[in-house]
Structures are given as structure tokens and as C-alpha cells.
Amino acid sequence: MREISYSEAIREAMCEEMRRDPNVYLMGEDVAVFGGVWGVSEGMLDEFGPDRVRDTPISEAAIIGAGLGSAMKGMRPIVEIMFGDFLMCAGDQIVNQVAKARFMSGGKARVPLTIRVTSGAPGSAAAQHSQSPESWFMNVPGLKIAVPATPADAKGLLKSAVRGTDPVLFFEHKMLYSESGPVPEDTDFTVPFGKAAIVQAGSDMTVIGVNVMVKKALEAAEILAGEGISVEVVDPRTLVPLDRATLIQSVAKTSRVVIAHEAHRRSGPAAEIAAVLAEEAIEFLDGPIMRVGARNVPIPYSPVLENYVLPGTEDIVNAVRMLI
Amino acid sequence: MDKDKLTNHSPEMLSTLFRRMTLVRQFELRAIEERRRGLIPGFIHSCVGQEATAVGACAALSQEDAITSTHRGHGHLLGKGGDPKFMMAELAGRSTGYCLGRGGSLHIADFDLGILGANGIVGGGFPVAVGAGLAFQMRGEPSVALAFFGDGAINEGSFHEAANLAGLWNLPVIFFCENNLYGEGTPQDMQTPIADLALRAEGYGFPGTIVDGNDVIAVYESVLSARSRAMSGNGPTLIEAKTYRFRGHYEGDPQVYRRPGELELWKARDPVPAFRARMLEANICDEAELDEIETSVQAQLDEAVAFAAASPVPAVEEALEGVYADTHRGLVF
Numbered sequence: 001m002r003e004i005s006y007s008e009a010i011r012e013a014m015c016e017e018m019r020r021d022p023n024v025y026l027m028g029e030d031v032a033v034f035g036g037v038w039g040v041s042e043g044m045l046d047e048f049g050p051d052r053v054r055d056t057p058i059s060e061a062a063i064i065g066a067g068l069g070s071a072m073k074g075m076r077p078i079v080e081i082m083f084g085d086f087l088m089c090a091g092d093q094i095v096n097q098v099a100k101a102r103f104m105s106g107g108k109a110r111v112p113l114t115i116r117v118t119s120g121a122p123g124s125a126a127a128q129h130s131q132s133p134e135s136w137f138m139n140v141p142g143l144k145i146a147v148p149a150t151p152a153d154a155k156g157l158l159k160s161a162v163r164g165t166d167p168v169l170f171f172e173h174k175m176l177y178s179e180s181g182p183v184p185e186d187t188d189f190t191v192p193f194g195k196a197a198i199v200q201a202g203s204d205m206t207v208i209g210v211n212v213m214v215k216k217a218l219e220a221a222e223i224l225a226g227e228g229i230s231v232e233v234v235d236p237r238t239l240v241p242l243d244r245a246t247l248i249q250s251v252a253k254t255s256r257v258v259i260a261h262e263a264h265r266r267s268g269p270a271a272e273i274a275a276v277l278a279e280e281a282i283e284f285l286d287g288p289i290m291r292v293g294a295r296n297v298p299i300p301y302s303p304v305l306e307n308y309v310l311p312g313t314e315d316i317v318n319a320v321r322m323l324i
Numbered sequence: 325m326d327k328d329k330l331t332n333h334s335p336e337m338l339s340t341l342f343r344r345m346t347l348v349r350q351f352e353l354r355a356i357e358e359r360r361r362g363l364i365p366g367f368i369h370s371c372v373g374q375e376a377t378a379v380g381a382c383a384a385l386s387q388e389d390a391i392t393s394t395h396r397g398h399g400h401l402l403g404k405g406g407d408p409k410f411m412m413a414e415l416a417g418r419s420t421g422y423c424l425g426r427g428g429s430l431h432i433a434d435f436d437l438g439i440l441g442a443n444g445i446v447g448g449g450f451p452v453a454v455g456a457g458l459a460f461q462m463r464g465e466p467s468v469a470l471a472f473f474g475d476g477a478i479n480e481g482s483f484h485e486a487a488n489l490a491g492l493w494n495l496p497v498i499f500f501c502e503n504n505l506y507g508e509g510t511p512q513d514m515q516t517p518i519a520d521l522a523l524r525a526e527g528y529g530f531p532g533t534i535v536d537g538n539d540v541i542a543v544y545e546s547v548l549s550a551r552s553r554a555m556s557g558n559g560p561t562l563i564e565a566k567t568y569r570f571r572g573h574y575e576g577d578p579q580v581y582r583r584p585g586e587l588e589l590w591k592a593r594d595p596v597p598a599f600r601a602r603m604l605e606a607n608i609c610d611e612a613e614l615d616e617i618e619t620s621v622q623a624q625l626d627e628a629v630a631f632a633a634a635s636p637v638p639a640v641e642e643a644l645e646g647v648y649a650d651t652h653r654g655l656v657f
Contacts (some may be wrong), residue, residue: 025462051462056489057485057488057489057492059485059488059489060485061451061481061482061485061486062450062451062454062482062485062486062488062489063451064451065450065451065452065454065455065482065485065486066451066452066454066455066458066486066489067455068451068452068455069390069392069440069451069452069453069454069455069456069457069458069459069469070455070456070458070459070462071455072435072440072452072455072456072459073390073455073456073459073460073463074459074463075458075459075462075463092445092447092448092482093448093451093482096444096445096448097443097445097448097451097452101433101441102646102647102648102649103426103427103646103647104423104426104427104431104433104441105422105423105426105427105431105433105435105441105646106421106422106423106424106425106426106427106433106646107424107426107645107646108423108433108434108435108646109433109435109440109441110435110649141647141656142647142648144648144656164649164650165649165650166648166649166650192652193650193652194652194655194656240656241651241652241655241656242655243655244655
């Protein structure tokens with residue numbers, strides 16, 4: 001199978017969906033002429049024109065709200081928010097309008113809105129450009145949240161998001177953009193929401209990783225294999241809906257679990273996953289549920305400080321060793 | 325055509341305007357009573373005194389045109405063709421309401437009537453209206469989106485972003501401000517450094533006009549004109565309608581903030597009896613015809629209340645419905 005980057009996979013997904021359905025359009029800051037500050041939408045303005053690939057002013061609330069309004073009136077918008085940190089500039093539109101429009105209207109509002117947003121620390125971007133805000137929105141009923149870790153999942157999940165009729169927060173980790181991987185060429189290839197992936201089978205330990213931490217979990221697994229510890233790496237792929245069955249099944253097999261994400265440890269995605277496992281898999285567990293996340297401080301600027309705060313492969317290895 | 329003259333318009337249209345204003349007035353008073361009686365559990369933010377803006381603006385729109393409404397939206401909803409039965413049932417939290425009892429007064433929506441939703445967030449509707457206008461433009465549909473809002477909402481950041489985008493992209497959007505001199509419990513002159521909010525339009529590249537919000541004909545004509553502008557590809561308009569609300573921000577509001585003498589001054593310009601008098605004076609209707617309209621509106625409201633009271637409350641399981649189109653077999657909960 002051909003290999004393409006995460007970034008190219010996302011572009012392919014958008015282009016295929018825009019070719020397939022004239023109601024799909026893309027808007028956001030610098031997505032058209034610039035081709036996206038991360039290069040994801042390069043070439044799309046040429047193919048689809050300025051009506052369907054739109055540069056907006058720096059107005060996150062208007063971007064998201066206009067996405068909502070146009071979705072209600074028959075369009076299928078993909079809106080891009082440049083950094084996940086900036087979602088807060090559109091807080092009301094996301095939480096009070098987009099997430100709730102369908103429910104409040106008695107199920108009548110149609111909100112096929114995909115909000116693509118970057119997540120994670122790209123290195124020395126400092127506190128307001130480095131956050132992983134997934135769990136802030138896990139607490140808001142009405143949203144769906146995707147956290148692809150591979151190019152294939154990025155493409156497949158994005159196609160599912162665009163084709164679906166529910167609002168999706170689609171988090172793209174910045175450090176995954178240049179990672180390559182096998183991606184099917186079938187233009188109808190989609191990945192379902194609510195289906196985790198067993199990235200690597202193992203028997204002694206389950207490590208659940210969110211986006212960039214999947215890679216680090218695999219690195220940790222290799223180190224630990226050298227110590228005779230067999231690690232099963234699981235990727236939830238979507239946080240809402242969450243594939244509880246697959247996670248529980250893995251824990252039932254291994255009896256030990258570490259959950260790792262780049263988001264801050266306190267009330268990060270692992271907190272919810274841990275609670276689910278504690279409620280539904282307690283009889284399988286031989287030890288506490290360990291969580292690996294960023295320290296509970298704003299992400300610092302200086303690399304030595306940033307590296308201290310952000311979770312890495314070593315933190316996963318250490319958590320596993322504590323459990324064994 | 326003489327501006328704001330009754331004779332510009334057909335007797336049927338004028339009769340419709342009077343009927344709708346009467347319906348809005350009576351609906352609000354009845355809802356207030358039913359809240360007191362316990363049929364309606366939630367807060368009422370009545371628009372008594374603002375019937376001319378709601379009815380006049382909506383009368384200038386087609387069914388396909390979209391509106392976003394506010395927390396004070398019953399007049400907008402009725403003006404856009406909302407049925408008092410389904411509105412009263414929604415206020416009463418019954419499953420026959422517009423939102424199946426899940427939204428209440430603040431969230432009434434009906435997409436067939438072009439009502440994208442009332443809103444519990446001041447300023448929450450601006451970007452949504454702009455999005456509807458964007459869809460109309462992209463799809464080549466001959467419709468406009470009208471965002472209702474008040475003098476309080478204009479200071480929300482969402483207004484700035486939405487107005488800027490609408491002006492930039494020349495979208496078919498009408499920003500319709502009902503300046504009733506109060507944003508919640510604080511007077512307008514203590515929230516905004518300028519008195520005429522229409523001035524702000526210039527900063528977004530489109531015209532702003534001021535209209536007497538208690539003159540339903542003036543309001544109607546201003547929106548017709550703005551609609552025509554938008555339909556000819558000339559972009560947005562900001563209309564500031566000067567009006568006044570006769571009751572509190574919400575029912576039960578002690579209104580300690582109201583300036584002395586102000587209410588009496590505005591009650592003397594009550595838009596509903598004022599229009600009634602104009603209709604008589606211009607011989608559009610006689611007393612008997614106007615009485616008949618008022619009586620039939622009362623009957624309509626009796627029917628609406630009876631309908632609401634007799635309607636079932638939703639089954640509790642319905643609280644889990646309509647959150648998502650696809651629940652992934654319940655996994656989203």
C-alpha cells in the first residue's frame with residue numbers, strides 16, 4: 001500500500017469529499033491562498049476555487065457560528081481553527097450553539113459541521129499555542145471528538161466526520177503532520193467513530209495512547225520488550241464516542257493499564273477513561289490505573305522546561321515499571 | 325410612495341399586521357398569566373411593547389428567509405408564522421411543542437418557517453445568521469437572513485465578528501436591532517458610549533438606518549428596503565428600531581433600574597392601540613372588524629392554552645433523543 005503523510009491524508013480526505021459533494025466547503029484563516037499554515041490545504045484553492053475554499057478574517061466565533069448557520073441551511077462545512085488554544089475564542093458558539101442546536105430544537109436542526117483544529121505542542125510555541133484541549137470538550141454533550149494518530153485514521157475519520165450529520169471536533173496533532181503511513185486509495189474508505197484500534201498486541205500491560213502518545217507508547221513497548229514485558233498498545237481513535245468494549249477487553253486480557261496523552265494530567269482524557277475502566281473493569285485490574293499526561297502547569301517556552309512538563313516515552317516506561 | 329403611509333399597502337396586509345400585533349400582545353399576556361398559574365415552568369422574557377418591531381420586520385420576509393431570534397423572541401416567532409398552539413405547548417414543556425418540550429421559550433425553532441432558533445445567549449445568533457446568509461449566497465438562493473438583537477447584544481464580540489464578515493463577503497444579512505433602552509437591568513446609556521447604534525454599521529462597510537420601532541409600517545418598509553438591497557447583491561444593512569419594553573427583563577423582575585416617567589411616556593405611544601387608531605382613521609377597518617380580529621385572537625389563544633394543557637409531557641427516555649443524528653448504538657452517552 002502507498003504511504004503518505006498525515007497532512008496529505010487529511011488533504012486527500014477533504015478533496016475527495018469536496019469532489020463528491022458540492023455542499024462541502026472549507027473555510028478558515030489562511031486556508032486558501034496560504035494553503036493552511038501547516039500546509040494541509042495546499043492546492044485546494046486552485047482545484048475548488050474561492051467560493052469553496054475561503055480565507056476568513058481572524059474571527060473564530062464567526063467562523064464556527066457561520067459554519068453552524070450554513071450547515072443548518074444545507075451546506076456541509078469544514079471549518080478550520082488554526083490552533084486548538086483558539087477554540088476558546090469561539091467558546092459560546094461551540095459549547096452553547098453548535099453542540100446543543102440539534103437537541104434544543106427537538107432534534108430538528110441539522111448540524112453536519114466538521115471543525116478541524118490542531119492540537120499539541122510543536123516545540124517552543126509556549127503556553128497559548130501548545131495545548132491539547134480535547135477533554136475540555138468531552139464534557140459537552142452533543143459534540144463528537146476524533147483524535148487520529150495515523151495517516152490512515154486521519155483520512156478515514158475525517159471522511160466519516162464530513163459524511164456524518166453531527167458536529168465533530170477533529171483534532172490533528174501538529175507533530176503528526178509529517179509522519180507517513182499506509183493509506184488506502186479507495187475514495188470510499190472511512191473509519192467509523194467509536195472503534196478503537198489494537199495497534200500492537202501484547203499480554204502483560206495495556207497502554208492506551210491518545211494521538212501523539214501512540215507513537216511514544218510503541219517506543220516504550222520496544223524498550224519494555226527488552227525487559228521481557230509484553231505491552232499491548234491501544235488507540236481509542238475517537239474520545240466521543242469512546243469504544244469502551246475494546247478498552248475493557250484489552251484490560252481483561254492484561255490486567256494492568258497505563259493511559260497516556262499530551263493533555264494536562266488533571267481531568268485530561270485519561271481521567272474519563274480511567275473512571276470508565278474503574279467502573280466496568282475493576283475485576284480485571286491487578287493494580288491502579290496509571291495516567292501519563294503533561295504536568296499541571298502551562299506549557300513553558302524554553303525547551304528544557306517544556307521537555308520537563310510534556311510527557312514522553314520515558315514517562316510511559318516508568319509508569320509501566322511501577323505497575324509490574 | 326409616501327414613506328410610512330398606510331395607503332402604500334393593501335388592506336389585507338394592514339389587517340394581517342394588526343392581527344399579528346394583537347396576537348403577539350395577547351400571547352405574551354396570556355403566557356405571563358399561565359406562568360403564574362403553573363402551566364409554564366420556565367422564565368418568560370416578554371416583548372410587550374415591542375410588537376411593531378417583531379411583526380413589521382417579519383412581515384417583510386418570505387417563508388424561506390431565515391431569522392435568528394433572542395431570549396425575547398415570542399414576537400419574532402409568531403411574526404414569522406409560528407403557531408401559538410405549538411409555542412404554548414413548548415413553553416409548557418409538552419411533547420407537542422415546537423422542540424418537543426426539550427428547549428422551552430429560549431430555544432424555539434422551526435426550520436420550515438425559517439426560524440433558526442431563539443437563543444438563551446445574548447449575541448449567540450449573529451454568527452448563525454451570517455452562516456445562513458452565506459449558505460444562501462453560495463447556493464444562489466434568493467433569500468435573506470435577519471438577525472434580531474437588542475441594544476445589549478450589540479456589545480458582544482460576536483456582533484463585531486459577524487458584522488465584519490457579513491460586510492466583507494457582502495452577505496444577504498439584515499442586522500435588526502430592537503433598541504428598547506435596556507440591556508437586562510442596565511440602561512443603554514450606561515452600556516454604550518453612543519446613543520444611535522446604527523452608527524456602528526459604517527465601520528463594517530454597510531449602511532445603518534434608524535427607524536421608529538413603534539410604527540409597524542415604518543419598520544415593515546425599512547426591512548423591505550434592506551431585503552431588496554440584499555437581494556440585489558448589495559449586502560447587509562443594520563436597522564436600529566427605537567422601541568421600549570413595557571415589562572421587566574423577565575416576569576418577576578422588580579425593575580428597580582427603570583428611569584422615572586419613562587414608562588408612561590412610552591405607553592402613550594403603545595404600538596398596538598396606535599396602529600389600531602391609524603387603521604380606523606384611514607378607514608381600513610371599522611370598529612366591528614377590529615373587534616372581530618381581537619375576539620378571534622382571544623379564541624386562538626384559548627385554543628392554544630387548552631392544547632398545551634391537554635398535551636402529554638414527554639416520556640423521560642426522550643431526554644436521550646435528538647442529541648445526535650447517530651448515537652453509535654448509544655455509545656455517545
